C-alpha cells in the first residue's frame with residue numbers, strides 16, 4: 289500500500305473534540321464537534337454553547353446542527369449562527385436538509401421547516417431516529433420502530449407508512465427517488481422500492497451500519513458496518529434484489545464512515561483504527577489517505593468538497609485532517 | 616476497551632411510591648465527588664440541578680426473533696450513544712425506570728447492543744421497595760415481583776412504618792423470590808451510597824460468591840455463611856412464593872463443557888421467558904480458569920475468569936430466578952453435566 293499513498297498530501301487540523309460531522313462551507317472546511325462548537329477554518333464557532341452536537345446536515349453552504357441543548361442551529365460560511373429550532377432541552381436526534389428546507393426530530397416530535405420558514409409538526413408513533421428528504425416534492429421520510437413514515441408536511445393526510453418489523457435507525461433515499469433504505473438495530477439494511485413498496489433485505493453485517501453514501505450517478509450505495517466497504521447496486525429496476533454487493537477496502541478493521549466522491553466511482557472509506565482509504569469501484573484499487581492510528585480514535589466523519597478535490601476527515605478522539613488531491 | 620474503562624450504569628427500579636425519587640435525589644445531592652448522567656422518565660421529579668438529566672420515553676422494542684421475552688429499550692440505546700459524545704463530563708449513568716417497568720428490557724439492552732456494550736456496563740439493578748406495601752404488591756402487581764426478582768440490591772424502605780413482625784414477614788417474602796440480592800433496611804432511603812452505586816454486580820469477574828444471603832437478615836454482616844447448599848433458614852420464617860422462585864445447584868468437581876454448554880444454552884432458549892436471571896461460576900474439565908456466566912431471559916454472557924487457585928476447591932455453582940421453574944429438572948440437568 290505504501291507506493292499508493294496520498295498521506296503526504298494530508299494537512300492535519302486541530303479538532304480537539306469528538307468530530308460529529310465534516311463539511312465544506314463555501315470552501316472552508318468545517319468540523320462539527322461534540323463540545324457544541326464548529327471548527328470553521330481556524331475559527332471556533334459556538335453553535336451550541338450549552339451542549340453537544342448530536343447530528344448535522346449540510347444544505348448548500350449552511351451547516352445545520354442539532355444538539356443535546358434542544359437547539360437546531362444553522363451556521364454560515366462567515367461563521368454567523370442562527371437558531372432555527374428550540375425543543376426546550378429535548379435532544380435533537382436527527383436532522384435532514386434539502387434546498388433551503390430542513391427537518392429535525394426530538395423523540396417522537398418531527399418538524400419540517402420550508403425555505404420560507406414555515407414550520408409544520410408531526411408526531412411519529414415512536415422516536416424518529418432517522419430523517420431524509422425525498423428528492424422530489426416536499427416530503428420527509430422518518431425512520432422509527434417498525435417502519436418508515438413518508439410525511440407531506442403541507443398535507444393534512446396521515447403519512448404513508450412503509451412497514452417492516454424492527455427498529456429502524458438512519459434513513460436515506462436514492463438520488464432518483466426510486467429507493468428508500470434504512471439501517472436497522474439488527475445489523476442489516478432494509479430497503480423499499482417506493483413505486484410498489486417492495487421490500488429488500490441487505491444483511492450479513494457484523495455491526496450496525498451508521499454511515500451510507502450514494503454514488504454521484506445514484507447507481508451505488510456504499511455502507512459501513514463490515515470489515516469491507518459493502519457497496520450495493522441500485523441501477524437496475526429491482527435494485528440490489530438477487531444481486532451480490534461489491535466489496536472494497538477489505539481489512540481486519542470495522543468500517544465506520546464512507547463517502548463517495550462527487551464525480552467519480554471512488555469511495556473514501558474510514559475505519560475504526562483511524563485509517564482512511566480511497567477505493568475505486570471498478571477495479572477495487574486502493575490508495576492510502578491516512579495510516580492506522582488506533583490511539584487517535586475511529587474515523588467519525590468524512591466529507592468531500594463539491595468538486596472532489598479535497599477530503600475532510602475527523603475522529604472520535606478529536607483528530608482531523610484535510611486531503612488535497614494533487615492536481 | 617477494558618471493562619474498567621466502560622461507564623458504569625445503575626438501574627433504579629421500584630414500585631410506585633416506594634421512594635425511588637428520594638433515593639435519586641439523595642444520590643445527586645450528597646458530596647461524593649462523582650458526576651452522574653441521569654436518565655429519567657419524568658422531568659421535574661428531580662429536585663437537584665444537574666445539567667445531564669435526560670428524559671427517556673421507555674420505548675420497549677422486541678428483537679426480530681419473534682420471542683416475547685427478547686426485548687430492549689430502543690430509547691436507551693439512542694441516549695447512551697448520545698451521552699458518549701459527552702464522555703469526560705460524567706463518571707457514571709443512572710437509569711430510572713417507571714414504577715410499572717419490567718427491568719428485563721433495560722438489562723437486556725446491555726447484552727444485546729454491541730455499541731452500548733462497548734462503552735457502558737451494567738453495574739447493578741437496584742430496587743427500592745416499600746416495607747409497608749410490598750407484601751400486598753407482590754400479590755397483586757407482577758411488576759413489583761419482577762423488580763424484586765431482578766434486583767442485585769434491594770432497599771427495603773420505610774421500615775419505621777412497620778412492626779418488627781411485619782418487617783420479618785416482608786423480608787422473608789423477598790427472600791423467597793430472590794435470596795441473592797443485597798438487602799438494606801432503610802427509612803427515607805438512608806443507606807450508604809456506596810451500597811447502591813459501583814457494586815459491579817453485573818460484572819462477570821465479580822460474581823465471586825453466589826451463596827444466598829439468607830443469613831444476612833439483620834444487616835450486620837454476620838459472616839456465618841453456610842457453605843453447604845444455601846437451603847437452611849435459621850430462624851427466618853420461610854415462605855414459598857407460588858409463582859416466582861430461585862433454584863440453586865452445586866456440584867463438587869468439574870463439569871464436562873461438551874455437556875454443560877449445550878445444556879445451559881438449551882435451557883435458556885427453551886425456558887427463557889420463565890427464567891428472569893441466572894448466574895454461575897463453574898469448573899470446566901481441563902480448564903485452568905473459572906468460567907463465569909450470567910443471563911437475563913434467553914441472553915447469556917459468559918467468559919473464562921481468573922485461574923483456580925492452588926488448593927482452591929474446584930466446584931460449580933449455578934443460580935436461576937424465575938417463574939414456575941422446575942427445580943428438580945434444572946438440578947438433574949445440571950448434575951448430569953458432571954465430567
Ligand SMILES: [Zn+2]
Pocket residue numbers: 682683684685887888912913
Ligand atoms: Zn426471548
